[in-house]
Amino acid sequence: MTVQTRVKERAEEQSSAMTADQQAAIRMVANDLHRLNHSVMKAVDAGVSVELIRSARHHNEGNWGDLMIPVVVTQGS
Template sequence: MTATQFAPAAMPDTDAQKRAVDRVAEAAHRLNDAVQRAIAAGYSVELVRTSRHHDGSGNWGDQIVPTVREKGAEKSA
């Protein structure tokens, strides 16, 4: 019996910007799925911007944290 030969798979030829956008999009998709699961389990979820991250050269991004309440819990104002 001959040994199986494996070759590394070629990575898609994408630039850094596309990879960065794809990473954020994938994380957002996972977050949206988690929010839907929490709602199905009887929780309310609010995403709150806590800060805006700057890199010093004009680029920025919002950072968030979840606020989760059990069903029937009153939201504090």
């Protein structure tokens, strides 16, 4: 049995409840994450291991977001 995640449909449902500014902010996060994932793959291909860990959590008026830092390990370590 194949489980369908409905990612696109859920994203559209969630974004319809957001303001235009919120939608723009989420698009920016998604674009930056795409670039980050590409950079992580390039680093791994270059011979290092990369782990992203939460370094802090930013709060504002009941909302929060995780702030990340990379932990990098070279093959010789």
